[in-house]
Amino acid sequence: MNLFEQQSAEFQTRHIGPNEADTHNMLSVIGAGSLDELISKTVPDSIRIKKPLGIPAAMSEYQYLSELKKTASKNKVFKNYIGQGYYGTITPSVILRNIFENPGWYTQYTPYQAEISQGRLESLLNFQTMVSDLTGLPISNASLLDEATAAAEAMAMIFHHINKTDIISKPKLFVDQHTFQQTIDVLVTRAEPIGIEIVVGDYTTADIDATYFGALIQYPNSNGATEDYRAFIDKVHGFDGLVIMATDLLALTLLTPPGELGADVAVGSAQRFGVPMGFGGPHAAFFATKDDFKRGMPGRLIGVSIDAQGNRALRMALQTREQHIKREKATSNICTAQALLANMAAMYAVFHGPKGLQEIATRVHLLAKALSNGLSKMGIQQVNKSYFDTLHIVGVDADSLKKTAEAADTNFFYHKNTVIISIDETTSVDDINTVLGIFAKVNGKSAVTISAADLGDKSYQLSDGLKRSSSYLTHPVFNTHRSESQMMRYIKQLENKDLSLNTSMISLGSCTMKLNAATEMIPVSWPEFGGLHPFAPASQTAGYQQIISELNDYLCKITGFTACSLQPNSGAQGEYAGLLTIRAYHVARNEAHRNVVLIPISAHGTNPASAVMAGFKVVVVKCDDAGNIDVADLKAKAEQYKDSLGALMVTYPSTHGVFEETIKEICQIIHDNGGLVYMDGANMNAQVGLTSPGMIGADVCHLNLHKTFAIPHGGGGPGMGPICVNDKLAPYLPGHTVLGNASLAVSAAQYGSASILLISYGYIKMLGEEGIRRSTEYAILNANYMKARLEKFYKILYTGSNGSCAHEFIVDLRPFKQSVGIEAEDVAKRLIDYGFHAPTMSFPVPGTIMIEPTESEDKGELDRFCDALISIYEEIKAIEEGKSDKTDNPLKNAPHTQAVICADEWAHAYSRQQAAFPLYYVTQHKFWPSVARVNNTHGDRNLICTCEPVSSYVTE
Template sequence: MDLNIDFKEKFESRHISPDGSETSEMLATIGVSSLDELVDQTVPAQIRLRQPLNLPAPKSEFDYLNGLKQTASRNKVFRSFIGQGYYDTVTPPVILRNIFENPGWYTQYTPYQAEISQGRLQALLNFQTMIIDLTGMEIANASLLDEGTAAAEAMFMQFSLRANKSANVFFVSENIFPQTIDLLRTRSAPFGIELQIGNHETAELTESMFGAIVQYPAGNGEVYDYSDFADKAHAKGIKLTVVADILSLSLLTPPGEWGADIVVGSTQRLGIPMGFGGPHAAFFATKEEYKRSMPGRIIGVTIDSAGNYALRMALQTREQHIRRDKATSNICTAQALLAIMAGMYAAYHGPRGLKAIATRIHSLSVLLSDALQTLGYQQLNSSYFDTIRFDAGELCGPLHAEALNNEMNLHYKGSVVSISLDETSSVDDVKTIVRFFAKVKGKTIHDVDFEALRRDLSSPIPASLERKSEFLTHPVFNSHHSEHEMLRYIKSLETKDLSLCHSMIPLGSCTMKLNATTEMIPVTWPEFSKIHPFAPTDQVGGYMQIIDELNKWLSEITGFAAMSFQPNAGAQGEYTGLMVIRAYHADRGESHRNVALIPSSAHGTNPASAAMAGMKIVVVKCDTNGNIDVADLKARAEEHKDNLSCLMVTYPSTHGVFEEAIMDICAIIHENGGQVYMDGANMNAQVGLTSPATIGADVCHLNLHKTFCIPHGGGGPGMGPIGVAKHLVPYLPGHAVVDIQREKSIPAVSAAPWGSASILLISHAYIAMMGAEGLRNATRYAILNANYIKSRLEQHYPVLYSGSQGRCAHEMILDCRAFKNFGIEVTDIAKRLMDYGFHAPTVSFPVAGTLMVEPTESEPKHELDRFCDALISIRAEIESVENGSADKVQNPLKNAPHTVFAVTDDNWNRPYSKQQAAFPLPYVTEHKFWPAVGRVNDTHGDRTLICSCPPIEEYAEA
């Protein structure tokens, strides 16, 4: 026996699936002798890194978690009464374990393939129904990124809908949270929108205003009656947005009942941890008449091919891929996982439970207010829900010190101290606060008769603002209040969704890679989950260490000087990068530079983001090989050289190829005064081999939910931090509340200073455990897996684009357009793949009638073979239609997917067997995933748009 005391298991071997023998077999199929030879044939030599990445040595999973415990201890978990849009919560353990910590929920993809996404779609429909009920509005979407960006989206929707096109003033209540005002400043600037910030009670509304926004309860905690203000606004043709506290709406009259046109806010209070700022699901609700202007995703009710109840994402024509720079917004990612949790929280507690929680918070707030007034403090809020304020004068400093001594954080603004209670607050918390408030006045807690105060509690909310209408009346919110019932409901929905637990999800441009358990575990540790984003700096040393290390590591990986972690999604990263470029030009006296060159193959969010940043889009042609037409690019750059702002380019290209002219392309832009923005969607083919800075880019966003292992969560959360070259560092986003300002920072782009900070832990863990060589190998194996699939499939499906030596990067495009000649659409192939147990690749992007396939390095050879076998089998089925041996209409592709109900129907009358329908290859019988519904009817759903849970009668029938 050979002894080895130095052995430590490498995480790399757990993350990268193909082993040595599989690698050899795959290389032989491709026709190369080594992985290095394949990479040399794929990645142009001129852009290759000359030195390995300078990163710390990789840690084992065990060592990483042990070390992170030490880092976590640097965060001080004080009781948080700061409020300002963030509150401590209780996540019901049944939801925590079975959704938040469950890969069956967090590894799902966005529900574009509705037939294998019915569980998640139902959970999101529940969320929409909850929002509609609580806000009193007519329609809601399936979540936005955070409260501040939702408010900014509302402002822009009002601006787009304005009848008076010369109106450019937006009234903003001074009592809106400062981070939200910061975001309104950012979003308004490119469109010349003038923000008029003032008191809603004294403001003069004019025809030059197209919209107004108020907060309910207000940012100072006061519960105002805005009904008169709403009437005055509407009389002037001004639409009104209300930023509402979702939990308070179980007690307060909903905005939809007193004149709101749009209601936005955060659902963080519904069981979602603070997590130092996120992720949290925002909501957006409005009137039915504005449905086609509403940003984000909408889940709608429709029917399937058998006429049964089914769900899908509605009004898909608003997607950026179709409307591009004319899109309503650039939103691509939602916060689906968090929205699902919030909806389940409402289902678990029900209307009575939500009202009881809100009433308890309100009652404790009244008790605290009364107790402090007994001590001689004067409460500044005459009507409030959970937030009380006192002008402490010279006692403010001593109170601050005493609060810290008791490990409590309050909110301070000048001499005014405010306290926001939450679901976790208790009578003991109230007594602790009263004790130190008494101490600084030379009194004691015994000067307060709590029993008498409790007997005489009286709500300060006027009767006119007390909620009278019912809410959450649907059975889904009144049937799952025991843990057993909730557990079974969650599981019943989970079984309807295909996730990475079942099979690979081979979506091009979406990089559905392993989300390792070790990476996920720390997200729920209280040292990270219970931290307020505005907590004092000396309490968040652990987070600052994580952010600092991740900044260094990602800067090394990209070759850039610094990162901003504020953007909450890839598309928001695009927008942020462009706004930084915009600020750079303006600072140099070149504000006129507003032309963005964008290749015709670009992801749809690119032109949408450029439009949001106030840029003029000029499209650059691609050649027959799918590469940027360099001659056309040069011509366009020179034509617009006086006004050129930037080029937006994805690398490797959206066509899955390392364009060899990329350095020349970047040079052309720089020669003509522009900057190069690189879309980081395809970074999984770059890490360790090349970098955005090496190629010549100035700014790049990173999809941490792709390349760096944050899960997709059924459509979100996402993270889109940007890296920038040294000359752009001064312009990175600042924040109105937390001082992260640089010399010339643009205003905030997200509500929290470091975006969805808690999930940065996932990417931190991935990089720390992989190390430099592991990350490089991940990229190499992503290229290997993609080229192996290409080699197996190219005799059956034409591969549209490849590099000069016949290789693809990390993804490829399969051309299915010829099949249309005999009636087979690419959608038929996508639906038929479900019968084989697979999610479809990306359909009809970037080329209509194609499939874009990306396998990732986390998939083993046998899984790649299963997928290839499925597509080859489907090709044989297509050939049967082509040669006439299968009917052009009644065939397995046209009728796909096949549900268990279809194949167990005694009236089966199709000209192919049930075996072929449901079990087309032997492996399917071993692990069959049944689509929950037959092919979904999108047209029916858009024709009769229903975006909330149907009435009980229809629900029972379904």
């Protein structure tokens, strides 16, 4: 390899942890002569890829960023007035630099281990409080995927709340015609498979009766009008229905909130609170509701509890209410959030405070009012009598206006020969004058101009009954951090409470917490990508279209399929979208009766939840003692249901971390009985470049870009879950209004969270074909090395026929519970004292931990983690041998906070040294948990999900 080839391949050595010497040493420990030998022992030859994929050769980081700049320049960032749920916003630099661009925030994992997640939990509690205050509803979750899917979640929640049995007595949902079109599209997709009838119409003349379980209205609506819905809400309630209001947080600083109008649920997007449009995402949706629905609400809920010392501690509340845990009895498959974006939005509110938010909203409203007045002086009719930021203009030549506006680098929204203009935080007086000039040119009139002095009249163009009078954001956290120094320190204080990938490895099985390289992340902040509206004309988005086209091609080649949709904006959405394509395929063949899905007992809970949402019935397939799918049981059930078999959902390698050698036979059995095969892509990190779903025999596969393809987890989101399909399913991929075909739309934007597709695009471009294959090989090497070190001390549950594992493996901790009462949770909490996040706990087997190191971890880090688990094993043995007390020991009392270690009194039988610094490496780099073990039961019995008064958690 010459110097220029070495430069092109440099990213591979940055991304993959072990060097050549480490590789040789690790293979020796495993007992393999070479990496090729290990891979041959692990991946069945019958499914190995034998020829190149056709992925371009690797680019250096410098080359990639240089080329991407040229691509970015093909995007034209016009002044945007399109609105429709997406708005220009100003991200405060202190938030941009210290959260959005900070690996201490974007590489965090979902806060299942509360003791090392107190920072992001506090920020998410702030988000919930912000949403609850602004919507006037008592309980909010910690974000959902986007406004349209949040509306669909609300629809499903109230539908199942009203129709409590399998007999649907109230099947209809009324949706006002002036709801955002992308929301209507997603509602229609979600409704049909579960028996909901969507009725779209004018709320003022709607004939609501006892067949309706509820209604959805937009506030302000898609034309920008702010309507007083009180009488309509009373009407729906009169027939025992419930009301969902899709709304705008910035508008609610001036408008009467949904809760005060009588709404039961409020949903929307927090995008305009400092989160760039990004051609559609990622953005944090919000969901607030009445206390009656807290146990049926989708998504995550952050609550207040106490720790083992009685101190205030936060954690995910009511974790068993996470819908997907209920499997086929779930009403939602959501198992993620948009935590990073929710944290940005929360910090936006913290930084500006209630006064600052109201000032921003007032400026926006007054500029809209000034534009309306200017248009009126030119004889141009604006029909909204009461509005917040959006004007609805009639009587103009929309085609001429569009041509003139685009020539002035300006975008409006055009609908049925009317023009809709939305003002936002980035709009200035000069911008308003430019807009007035555009209208004057089209109408052949002299332009009216305004000045800042014209904004002095601060009377609102809002109906008297809709002006907000109630207070909001009164908690000190929203009224303290006005200076940048204060804000910077607050963000840093929270960051310091959290363990992220910039602290140590996070070895979560099936979650693939690999390196999120800085060069992959940098372009997401570029305005050429962040500043585009998802409904911008195609002529302005050529850069994005090029990236999307190339990424589609790469993902198809990697999966062995022929078509791809990038629309699903989470892994669970990908599952759902994949199953919808299968359902649509069967319906098109007049085989709608094929409604049974076979799912292995070991599958993640989102699989059966997604199947039910897509209108399928779930039949569970057994696993054998080795953890593999029981082929005999699968065949028997496939034949039993051959006349109604729709699909099999299968994860490969298996959820147990094994390449099942019968996988081709399994797929053939399904095909022989009339079904199709959906492959869950959670474990694609062990497939890329070595095998593929298409080669194995699957028909559709979703890909977790936030796992295999390096998009960061962000403390619980964002994610992306595109699907790749074969030729027979390609006609049934999700459509979208903007693409001219809304069939099966599954998210609000046509390409989901488009801006973070850049990360996966960069990952593939900089690794190239060899690099993505080597990444897979090293994921398998690292897992087998850790397994080889740990199997001398712990029982490893499942392996392949040659004794190797895939990219993850399961450690059985159940014997220790039987012998001395030490549980998986004790080991998880004790790992915190050693500076590590716990592996995946009790999935897929209760009482176990599942470890996935990823290819990005070097041998030194792998050894530190193994040393920690071996040391914990010795601590357990000390209990078994009577050298350590069964109840007062380092595991049962873990984790140990700095306050506990430094307390005047030490009443334990083991030393402070053993508690806090059990191995030498910990003395060199100590991560201190900010709270001791959290009491989940206390928090669930005393549910508090908003910021409580400061006096309630100040201790002496």
